[in-house]
Amino acid sequence: MKDDIVSLEHYFDRIFYLRSYPDVAESGIDPLEHYCTAGWREGRNPSIAFDTQFYLQRNPDIAEAGINPLHHYVFAGRHEGRKVIPPLREMRACVQNAFRAKLDMGQGPAIPAEGVLSAERLSDRLKAGFLDGPVILSVSHDDYREHVGGVQKLISVEQTACADLSWNYLHLSPSCPRLGLANHVPGLPVALSVRLNGEKLGNVTPKSLIEAFVRARPKDQPVHAVVHHFMGHAPEDIADIVEAIGYDRIIVWTHDFFTLCSGIQLLRNDAVYCRAPAPDSTACGICSHGEDRPAFLARIGAFFSRFTPCVMAPSEAALAIWLKHSSFPHSAALARPLGRLLLSDSRIPFETGGTGRPIRIAFLGQRAYPKGWSVFQTLALRFKNDPRYEFHHLGLAHSVPAAGHIVHTPVNIARDGGDAMIRAVVARSIDVVINWSLWPETFCYAAYEALAGGAFLLAPDGEGNVPALLRGTASEQGLLLDSENELTTLLSTGKLSDVLKLSNRRRGCLLAQEGSIAWCRDQLADDMTNRSEIRLEVQDD
Amino acid sequence: MTKVRCFTSASFSYLDRVRVLGETLHRHHPDWEFTFCLSDIEPEGFVFNLDEEPIDALVRIEELGIPNLDSWMFEHDIVELCTAVKGKMLCRLLEQGAAKVVYIDPDIAIFADLTDIERALDTHDVILTPHQLQPDTNETTIRDNEIGSLKFGIYNLGFVAVSGRPEGRRFARWWRDRLLSFCFDDVPNGLFTDQKWCDHVPAFFENVLILRDPGYNVASWNLSQRPITIDSDGIIRAAESILRFFHFTKVTWAGEIMLERYCGNRIEVFELMYWYRAQLARKAPKGLPERWWAFAHYESGNLIPSRHRLAYRQDRNLRRQFPNPFSSGMNSFEQFMKEREML
Structure with a gap:
């Protein structure tokens, strides 16, 4: 019996079990004992690499006999080649979740619980808050002060830039955030949440917003519209607002690929990069995002046709993809990177190997499938007992279970500051970061943070911001690989150590850029110069 | 045409x-x-x-x-x-x-x-x-x-x-x-x-x-020879041919076992299956009782056991004696079978 326990122990992940099942941790029971006596009957898993329910479902004889499935696997099943997790487990879960989300999704107009402001009240609040300067009307998918992410970060930067210029930053987001576009139902408006210069003014209908804005707007000041994201909005409403307030310039951002498909990452069924085929393609027909894509594109396209906006993308790579797959009319297409990587001149010496310290390999950010978490975890499981490597996760767990031997360092950018991830990479002496995104990232903060922290970056070759970065400015601090097999081989052969010895790793920082504001300011300056020149010409005449 | x-x-x-x-x-x-x-x-x-x-x-x-x-x-x-x-x-x-x-x-x-x-x-x-x-x-596949x-x-x-x-x-x-x-x-x-x-x-x-x-007619019984792929133009293929129609024989987890066996470690066939399941969920007839079939029961409401159907099918005399075998009550086939099975 004691030998049995020793054998089971080898396949049992105590840290995983205690983290996944806090009730067991609280009870103080030995986790392996808990699993053997009750846990497996309750469908709990002994590790991330063993699915109790799957094993019992695929082997009904074991279920009927009431045998502990882990015990069976260790002493019989593994010699018979029985499977312990569903093939393509994570990928299949993504596809199933994508369809479930689609079935559950409601797109009708939702009324915020706190109600909506009248045009009069909003007008009063706008008058009280407006500075006597130009207005940036910014539109995005959620309240940037309440949510964390790349787009929200840029909007905060824009708002600060506006404050420095004494400009107004009027931000609109759907009062009730939702996936996809909101249905445009006449008579049932989609409520908008309004912030002016960072202060929340309340919820309002598009009609009231127009009325209030027209009454309260600063006199003779230009208005620039910046659409960061259409998600959750009815684009027809946004178009009506932009037109009614009398815009001078209009920018539409492609922070992700929402203007090409409601699947913002161009992942078919949230699982496979699809390369944006024609909306009437068979692949779109079987995609959770595809069925409505023709109608979706028609609505987005109508907005572009109405305004012919300037398109901005957070990287050259993202812009190239958008231009390749979009036929929407636009006046200009510009890449405006969200950050600029500044690296020092001094090289980080490679200390591992000779000193006996294992190479520290990390995953940064959210444990999400599209970000390549599964690829990283599979690698970590494969090399779990290899003394050459140590695996780390830097970021928030968000209740996603992980293998216990992956060292977790919680990093909360919202709480600890914008450079918290870079500091964590340095503090943990991370040698290598694996950034195996399954879609072409438009601007990947995690990749920049890895490089700024002095880590060597491993990523799949292909389209998007990360491969472009590793082909360009960071070519000596990373490697593009063709496949997951190549990644595995790099570790199994020990070549990763050689690569690190030859690399030119440096640390640095990531400088935030001003987004749309600097461009609007330059355009405004050009306008004023042109107006002065015209006046001079008139005087000359 | x-x-x-x-x-x-x-x-x-x-x-x-x-x-x-x-x-x-x-x-x-x-x-x-x-x-x-x-x-x-x-x-x-x-x-x-x-x-x-x-x-x-x-x-x-x-x-x-x-x-x-x-x-x-x-x-x-x-x-x-x-x-x-x-x-x-x-x-x-x-x-x-x-x-x-x-x-x-x-x-x-x-x-x-x-x-x-x-x-x-x-x-x-x-x-x-x-x-x-x-x-x-492979022997399992041949079986x-x-x-x-x-x-x-x-x-x-x-x-x-x-x-x-x-x-x-x-x-x-x-x-x-x-x-x-x-x-x-x-x-x-x-x-x-x-x-x-x-x-x-x-x-x-x-x-x-x-x-x-x-x-044509791609299904679990021929997937081993017809891997499903999807190209960047969004065309779905089975063994290099354009997929014309797929036969979703079993859509429960039991059907998934066969897909797991023959998916060739590719996700596409699961995408087809989950798409199909989502379609069925959306198109489920509203108000239809679960497992409804009008001819599943005797007039009494009792479920017709398969052995009753078999007995009826195998005996020409029974067919002649009970031209409406669905009926219940006195002198019905249901009554006849009940009595026979009590013996």
Whole structure:
């Protein structure tokens, strides 16, 4: 019996079990004992690499006999080649979740619980808050002060830039955030949440917003519209607002690929990069995002046709993809990177190997499938007992279970500051970061943070911001690989150590850029110069 | 070009599937007329309105002119009955003057156009799709697929296309007659509903086309040889051929076991399966009791055990004695069986 326990122990992940099942941790029971006596009957898993329910479902004889499935696997099943997790487990879960989300999704107009402001009240609040300067009307998918992410970060930067210029930053987001576009139902408006210069003014209908804005707007000041994201909005409403307030310039951002498909990452069924085929393609027909894509594109396209906006993308790579797959009319297409990587001149010496310290390999950010978490975890499981490597996760767990031997360092950018991830990479002496995104990232903060922290970056070759970065400015601090097999081989052969010895790793920082504001300011300056020149010409005449 | 008459056969419990078939068929062939052959009756309170369905015409089992209908229906379980009517329905459409008839199982979804079938019927009278097109090499796969086909039939009768010319009509009449008498799931005695019969077709009839394009009738039983892929243009293929239609035989976790076995570590076939399940969830008939089938019960409301159907089917005297075996009460077949089983 004691030998049995020793054998089971080898396949049992105590840290995983205690983290996944806090009730067991609280009870103080030995986790392996808990699993053997009750846990497996309750469908709990002994590790991330063993699915109790799957094993019992695929082997009904074991279920009927009431045998502990882990015990069976260790002493019989593994010699018979029985499977312990569903093939393509994570990928299949993504596809199933994508369809479930689609079935559950409601797109009708939702009324915020706190109600909506009248045009009069909003007008009063706008008058009280407006500075006597130009207005940036910014539109995005959620309240940037309440949510964390790349787009929200840029909007905060824009708002600060506006404050420095004494400009107004009027931000609109759907009062009730939702996936996809909101249905445009006449008579049932989609409520908008309004912030002016960072202060929340309340919820309002598009009609009231127009009325209030027209009454309260600063006199003779230009208005620039910046659409960061259409998600959750009815684009027809946004178009009506932009037109009614009398815009001078209009920018539409492609922070992700929402203007090409409601699947913002161009992942078919949230699982496979699809390369944006024609909306009437068979692949779109079987995609959770595809069925409505023709109608979706028609609505987005109508907005572009109405305004012919300037398109901005957070990287050259993202812009190239958008231009390749979009036929929407636009006046200009510009890449405006969200950050600029500044690296020092001094090289980080490679200390591992000779000193006996294992190479520290990390995953940064959210444990999400599209970000390549599964690829990283599979690698970590494969090399779990290899003394050459140590695996780390830097970021928030968000209740996603992980293998216990992956060292977790919680990093909360919202709480600890914008450079918290870079500091964590340095503090943990991370040698290598694996950034195996399954879609072409438009601007990947995690990749920049890895490089700024002095880590060597491993990523799949292909389209998007990360491969472009590793082909360009960071070519000596990373490697593009063709496949997951190549990644595995790099570790199994020990070549990763050689690569690190030859690399030119440096640390640095990531400088935030001003987004749309600097461009609007330059355009405004050009306008004023042109107006002065015209006046001079008139005087000359 | 003559209009193609397409039909499927099911009870209301498969109405979700019929709807998916109807929609996907109309997407690629709005010109084909799609008929639903229904072996069921609406439960109380459930309204089946053809105007709201992706179905052009409805034929109820009682319209097929099958003699001694109650007695005949009673001999069959739900699957046997919905397959047994296929021959009668095929003949009906041909008798109405159809030049081309295509039968498609309700649990099939169409992914690309079927014009090649339509054209092939200009030169062939019967078109069949074999379960497998290539021999397998692995023993488990041979057991699952090749031996499975030896038991259940070489050709999958989820699809058959027939011309209105004399040879097509001759096939239809032969198949109808066999199904009226021998459409049972009785593999030990060489029968498997409407399917095993068609092993005879290449020998019995002229101008038979055995369709060898792997894009047609893709299913778990041939996935081992037909990996599903999707390219950057969004085209779905099976073994390099454009996927025409997929046969979603089992959509429960049991069906997933076969997909797991033969997916070749590719996600695409699961995407098809989960897409199909989502379609079924959206198209589930509202207000239909779970597992509804009007002919599943005696008039008393008691479920008809399969052994009762078998006893009735095997004994000509019982059939003569109880021409309406569904009835209950005194002198009914139900009463008779109850008493017999108490002895």
